[in-house]
Amino acid sequence: MAIEIENISKTFGSFKALNNLSLIIPEGKLTALLGPSGSGKTTLLRIIAGLETPDNNPDSDIRFNGQSVAERHARERGVGFVFQHYALFRHMSVFDNIAFGLKVKPWRSRPSRSEIKDKVSELLKLIQLEGIGNRMPSQLSGGQRQRVALARALAVEPKFLLLDEPFGALDTKVRQDLRNWLRKLHDELHITSLFVTHDQEEALEVSDKVVIMNKGRIEQEGSPEEVFHNPATEFVMNFIGHVNLFHGRLEKGKAVFGKIVIDAADVPADKLGKDARLFIRPFEMEISSLNAEGSIKAKVERIQAAGVSVKVELKSEDGKVFTAELTHERFRELQLVKDMEVFVSPRNTRIFVEDYQV
Amino acid sequence: MSIFTKNRTALPGFGLSLGFTIFYLSLIVLIPLSALFLKAASIGSSEFWAAATGDRAIASYKLTFGASAVAALINAVFGLLTAWTLTRYKFPGRRFFDAIVDLPFAIPTAVSGIALTAVYSHNGIIGAYLEKFGIKAAFTPLGVTIALTFIGLPFVVRTVQPALQELDKDLEEAAASLGANRFQIFFRVITLSIMPSLLTGFALAFARAVGEYGSVVFISGNMPMKTEISSLLIIVKLEQYDYAGASVIATVMLIFSFLILLLINIIQALTQRNTGKG
Numbered sequence: 001m002a003i004e005i006e007n008i009s010k011t012f013g014s015f016k017a018l019n020n021l022s023l024i025i026p027e028g029k030l031t032a033l034l035g036p037s038g039s040g041k042t043t044l045l046r047i048i049a050g051l052e053t054p055d056n057n058p059d060s061d062i063r064f065n066g067q068s069v070a071e072r073h074a075r076e077r078g079v080g081f082v083f084q085h086y087a088l089f090r091h092m093s094v095f096d097n098i099a100f101g102l103k104v105k106p107w108r109s110r111p112s113r114s115e116i117k118d119k120v121s122e123l124l125k126l127i128q129l130e131g132i133g134n135r136m137p138s139q140l141s142g143g144q145r146q147r148v149a150l151a152r153a154l155a156v157e158p159k160f161l162l163l164d165e166p167f168g169a170l171d172t173k174v175r176q177d178l179r180n181w182l183r184k185l186h187d188e189l190h191i192t193s194l195f196v197t198h199d200q201e202e203a204l205e206v207s208d209k210v211v212i213m214n215k216g217r218i219e220q221e222g223s224p225e226e227v228f229h230n231p232a233t234e235f236v237m238n239f240i241g242h243v244n245l246f247h248g249r250l251e252k253g254k255a256v257f258g259k260i261v262i263d264a265a266d267v268p269a270d271k272l273g274k275d276a277r278l279f280i281r282p283f284e285m286e287i288s289s290l291n292a293e294g295s296i297k298a299k300v301e302r303i304q305a306a307g308v309s310v311k312v313e314l315k316s317e318d319g320k321v322f323t324a325e326l327t328h329e330r331f332r333e334l335q336l337v338k339d340m341e342v343f344v345s346p347r348n349t350r351i352f353v354e355d356y357q358v
Numbered sequence: 359m360s361i362f363t364k365n366r367t368a369l370p371g372f373g374l375s376l377g378f379t380i381f382y383l384s385l386i387v388l389i390p391l392s393a394l395f396l397k398a399a400s401i402g403s404s405e406f407w408a409a410a411t412g413d414r415a416i417a418s419y420k421l422t423f424g425a426s427a428v429a430a431l432i433n434a435v436f437g438l439l440t441a442w443t444l445t446r447y448k449f450p451g452r453r454f455f456d457a458i459v460d461l462p463f464a465i466p467t468a469v470s471g472i473a474l475t476a477v478y479s480h481n482g483i484i485g486a487y488l489e490k491f492g493i494k495a496a497f498t499p500l501g502v503t504i505a506l507t508f509i510g511l512p513f514v515v516r517t518v519q520p521a522l523q524e525l526d527k528d529l530e531e532a533a534a535s536l537g538a539n540r541f542q543i544f545f546r547v548i549t550l551s552i553m554p555s556l557l558t559g560f561a562l563a564f565a566r567a568v569g570e571y572g573s574v575v576f577i578s579g580n581m582p583m584k585t586e587i588s589s590l591l592i593i594v595k596l597e598q599y600d601y602a603g604a605s606v607i608a609t610v611m612l613i614f615s616f617l618i619l620l621l622i623n624i625i626q627a628l629t630q631r632n633t634g635k636g
Contacts, residue, residue, distance in 0.1 A: 051531050074534045081535040087528035091550045091629070101536035104546070149532075156536055 002027035002192040003048060003160060004063040009055040010043050010216075017043040018054070019216035025160075025194055027065075030186045032203035033196045035213035036239065041196045044213070045162050048194070049081045050074035064159060080153030084165040086145040088137040094148050095120055095133035101156035123151040126185070143174040147181075154191075163195035167202065179206050200240050204228060212236050234352045237279045244285070244322040246278040255351050258318045259296040262349055276353045282311065284348040285324035289334060295345035298322075300338055305331065312336060314344060391612065397605040409606040418588040418607075421499060423614065425587075426567035429506035430514075434560045437514025438549070444515070445522045463512045467572025474505055475576040497579030502587065505573045510563030517562065521555035522548075553629045561622040568615055 003025035010018040017040045025031050033041040046052040047062070051074050054060055062070050069077050088097050096103075098120045102111055111119065124130050127147040137145055146166060153161060166182070167175040183206050186193055197203050203210050204224040211221040212235075219239075220232040231237040238245075248257030250271050255264045257278045288295065301321065302313040310331040312324045324344060326334075336342070350357065398406065409415070444456050462470060478485040478495035488495050495501045525548065533543045549556070571589040578585040586594075588611050595604035 049535055051535070074531070075537045075539065077535075078537075079535060081532065083528045083532060085526070085528060087526060087532040089529060089533075089547060089551070091553065100533070100538070100546075104533075104536065104538040104542045152532075152536065 002065060003194070004061075004066075005044070005048065006061045006063075007057060007059040008044070008047060008062070009057060009060070010040070010047065010052065011055055016216050018047070021216065021218060023211060023218060023221070025192065026209060027192050028190045029208040030183070030193045030195070030206060031209045031211060032207035033194060033211050033213060034200060034203040034239075035198065035219075037198060038215075039213040040216040041198075041213050042164055045164055045194065045196050048160075049079050049162050050077045051081070078156070078159045080156065080158035080161045082146070082149050082153050082161070082163040082166050084168045086137070086142075086149045086169075088145055088149055088152070090137050092137075093133065094124075094129070094135050094137065094140070097137065097148060098123055098133075098152045098155050100152060105156075119155060120151075123155055126154070127151045141174075142170045143178055146170065146178065150182075150185075154189075159192070161191050161193040163193065165196055165198070167199075168197075175202070182206060204240070212239065214239075231350070232357075234277065234279070237350060237352075242282050242323065242325075244280045244282060246280070246320065246322075248276050248278060250274050250276045250351075250353055258320060259316060260346070261294070262346075262351065264351065271353050274353050276351050279350045279352070280322075280346045281348070282323045282325040283309070284346060285322070285326075286345045286347050287312065287314075287324055287326060287330075287334060287336070288343045288345070291343045292345060295343040298342055298344050300336055300340045300342060303336060303338065310336075314342070316344075394605055394608055394612065397602065398609040401602045401606070405602075406606055409603045410610050414582050414586070415588075415591060415607055415610075417583045418586050418591045419610070419614070421502060421585065422568060422588040422611070423618075425499060425503045425506050426564050426570075428503050429510050429567050430560050430564035432503075432507050433510045433514045433563045434556060437511055437559060437563070438518055438556060440511070441515045441518040441522055445519055459512050459515045461512075462509045467509065467570065468576075470508060471505065471573035471576035474501075474508060474573060478504060478577060496577050497581070497585060499585060501577040501579075502574055502585060505577050506567035506570055509570055509573055510567050513562035513566060514556070514559035517555050517559035518552060521552040525551055554626055557622060557626045557629065561619060561626075564622075565615060565619060568611070 003023075005021065005023045005025075008018055008021050009016070019040075021040075021044065023044075033045065035041045043052060047054050050069070050072060054062075054070075060070070061068055064077070089100065092100070099116050102116045102119065105111075120133065121130070124133060127150060129144060129147060129151075132140070132144070137148065140148065146169075150163075150166075163182075167178050170178065179202055182195075195207070204227075207224060209221065210224050210227050212219045212227060214235050220227055220236045222230075227236060228240055231240060237243055246257040246260060248255055248260070250264065250267050250273065252272060253263065253265055253267065255262045255267075255276050255278065257276075260278065262278070286295075291297070296316055298314040298316045300312060301315050304311040304313075305328070309325045310328055312326065312331075313321065314324060315321050334342070401409070440459065444452060444459075475496055476482050478488075478501055480486060480489050480494070480496070482496070485495055493500070495504060529547055529551065530543050533547045538546065569589070571587075571593075574587055575590055578587065578590075580586050580590055588607055592604045592607050595601075595607065
């Protein structure tokens with residue numbers, strides 16, 4: 001219970017960025033705040049850091065290790081913040097940037113010159129950029145700048161580390177390297193960290209816990225495995241990974257989606273006849289050349305074989321287009337070609353009716 | 359590769375525009391200035407030296423460059439403050455105040471000279487008040503400095519404003535989250551980040567003040583050795599048909615101004631390299 005957020009709302013004009021949100025960020029873990037743009041994730045992060053004030057509400061509170069910090073100014077919260085666009089002081093060298101937080105301390109708690117020097121060299125070593133202390137930020141690459149920004153935030157030994165889309169401005173390869181590096185760094189330092197991202201792959205790969213946000217609310221929180229395999233809501237299902245959506249209807253004991261019929265024994269009586277939505281992940285679509293019980297006939301429309309798996313676009317008899325993902329091995333076995341007729345059966349399905357999951 | 363080699367670029371008309379630029383600069387700037395040097399050189403070197411370093415001339419250089427430097431410095435501080443207020447806060451009448459900044463630009467300098475003299479003379483609104491403390495503004499070097507501050511203000515505000523607008527809010531937030539207080543953020547982050555623009559504004563205000571004539575002649579009282587600026591001394595010499603003497607002083611001012619601007623440009627280039635811009 002390192003960071004506790006209680007009943008926080010934030011309104012910008014008529015836009016509700018956060019809607020009475022409560023959340024606990026576990027201690028020593030790397031937590032990801034994941035959501036589309038406009039979901040309020042950055043606003044929440046900035047409120048935790050004290051860079052934004054939440055709407056006035058007597059029930060709302062933010063506590064760090066049990067202590068309320070709602071009234072504290074950003075500079076008194078002891079939180080390290082890393083910005084998407086690095087926000088390095090461009091008129092200072094890398095050394096001075098990292099030392100900034102130490103140099104602005106009140107003189108009683110300010111470390112001596114040599115202590116500052118030692119601390120900065122230690123941090124430069126940590127971010128694997130030894131010997132570039134004299135360079136100016138403009139002479140560094142994007143990835144290097146972000147690491148310097150991280151070192152600068154860590155220099156004041158913050159209680160928590162908050163990162164706002166830290167890899168958002170970098171290209172794919174650097175992103176990959178840097179997020180693996182961040183994970184390793186976290187395993188070394190165990191500092192309670194919270195990072196905002198809109199990239200679900202990044203969130204699932206790096207974090208210990210994922211908090212999925214939508215429209216100023218939390219949709220689901222849990223381990224990456226949990227949110228990936230057991231999405232609690234339609235939104236999460238849709239947002240995490242690719243998904244095929246089929247529209248249908250609930251009937252007694254079954255759900256019917258065109259040609260796909262799924263057993264649903266325990267449908268509550270009041271949900272009968274309601275519209276339902278069926279979600280199937282592409283990799284949970286089984287393709288076969290033989291017609292089996294419960295499978296539907298489809299035609300191969302497009303094959304995309306460049307990648308870890310083969311993506312096949314299919315069109316069912318009733319004109320519905322969906323994708324299936326299969327291994328290269330299975331793809332060769334089936335000898336799929338365009339316009340070939342195949343039979344598809346879902347291995348795992350999720351059905352949502354209004355807010356209810358069947 | 360010579361600049362005259364055919365070097366295909368997407369921008370057409372390099373030769374024509376370069377030719378025109380050189381012709382225009384020569385006609386407007388270089389030829390008149392070299393004529394000035396020729397005129398000054400028409401007298402012997404010992405006479406030149408005597409005219410350039412006469413007591414009255416020396417006193418006028420001191421006043422001109424000294425008051426201009428002080429005025430530019432005052433403008434750098436308060437112009438920065440003004441620009442900061444105008445860019446950072448939204449308040450009723452902001453556009454009005456923003457427009458007022460340009461007034462010293464727009465009104466004829468003789469008009470501002472009369473206005474300033476009226477206000478700062480011993481029976482003017484501010485002058486009478488200062489008198490109580492034994493401070494004389496009009497007809498003293500202080501008056502000259504006031505006039506030069508007045509005309510230099512827009513230069514600092516207008517060069518610093520865009521730089522402040524461009525400054526990322528991230529920087530201030532980063533500094534705050536690192537524990538810096540407002541004072542430290544302002545001096546260590548904001549002011550140093552916009553240093554190149556502030557220096558440009560300072561240089562422009564200084565250059566303008568050195569060349570100022572209209573607004574100063576009224577408020578200074580033009581007492582030789584005390585409140586006589588170099589531009590005025592040139593006029594005095596011209597009125598006495600001492601063309602060579604006038605051009606000698608003009609030449610000295612030209613060289614000084616050039617050297618000072620060169621120095622400021624060097625400092626600016628250094629800070630720009632530091633901030634990684636340009």
